[in-house]
Amino acid sequence: MSKESSQPRLELMVSEMLSCQACPLSSDRTNVVPGTGPVDAEIMFIGEAPGANEDIKGEPFVGQSGKLLDNLLSSIELDRDSVYITNTVKCRPPNNRDPLPSELDICQDHWLDAQIAIIEPKIIIPLGRHALNRILPGTTIGKSHGQTFSKLGFTIFPIYHPAAGLRQIRYKQLLVEDFKTLKTLLGNKREPTEEPKSHHITAKKNQQINLF
Numbered sequence: 001m002s003k004e005s006s007q008p009r010l011e012l013m014v015s016e017m018l019s020c021q022a023c024p025l026s027s028d029r030t031n032v033v034p035g036t037g038p039v040d041a042e043i044m045f046i047g048e049a050p051g052a053n054e055d056i057k058g059e060p061f062v063g064q065s066g067k068l069l070d071n072l073l074s075s076i077e078l079d080r081d082s083v084y085i086t087n088t089v090k091c092r093p094p095n096n097r098d099p100l101p102s103e104l105d106i107c108q109d110h111w112l113d114a115q116i117a118i119i120e121p122k123i124i125i126p127l128g129r130h131a132l133n134r135i136l137p138g139t140t141i142g143k144s145h146g147q148t149f150s151k152l153g154f155t156i157f158p159i160y161h162p163a164a165g166l167r168q169i170r171y172k173q174l175l176v177e178d179f180k181t182l183k184t185l186l187g188n189k190r191e192p193t194e195e196p197k198s199h200h201i202t203a204k205k206n207q208q209i210n211l212f
């Protein structure tokens with residue numbers, strides 16, 4: 001599918017998402033946070049859920065975690081304008097609680113799978129354990145960060161959530177190292193090298209329903 005035809009599909013999806021009331025998170029949000037970035041992004045970051053700043057601005061990763069993510073991108077000569085950033089759920093859970101499994105399922109079925117199918121990124125990067133559990137269940141962020149996996153034709157490259165890097169210097173160092181690996185991965189455009197046995201799946205990557 002050409003990216004010319006993907007742009008209107010993404011715009012239509014975002015416009016519909018802005019009025020979504022498919023799960024209970026719609027009742028407490030200020031703004032839906034669909035995601036930002038170009039439709040032809042090679043990299044798609046997926047965090048957990050919008051926080052207070054994101055809820056107010058309607059954009060993902062605009063607080064301190066976002067600044068660290070910007071710095072990490074800059075360290076490998078990328079910036080926000082060249083990557084797509086979104087979350088597993090698009091509305092802020094009350095008091096920043098974890099999204100419920102039912103909320104995650106509903107938002108993924110309504111929006112996340114479709115977003116991935118439209119953008120077709122070369123590399124999907126789950127940020128932290130919650131997003132990892134959605135995209136690549138059956139492993140842990142401690143074991144999988146900085147490694148490449150293959151699923152549904154996508155390369156998955158899990159890393160720690162930037163918030164972890166803000167809390168502890170050792171996670172920040174791991175993030176710095178993993179971004180260096182990401183740069184090499186992008187440069188080499190190499191094939192994924194590792195794959196959990198439970199995710200040896202052969203479906204087409206432009207499948208729109210239940211991608212993950």
Ligand code: SF4
Pocket residue numbers: 017020021022023024025026032089090091103106107110111
């Ligand atoms: S979290 Fe997702 S499914 Fe729930 S209301 Fe927001 S956009 Fe809709």
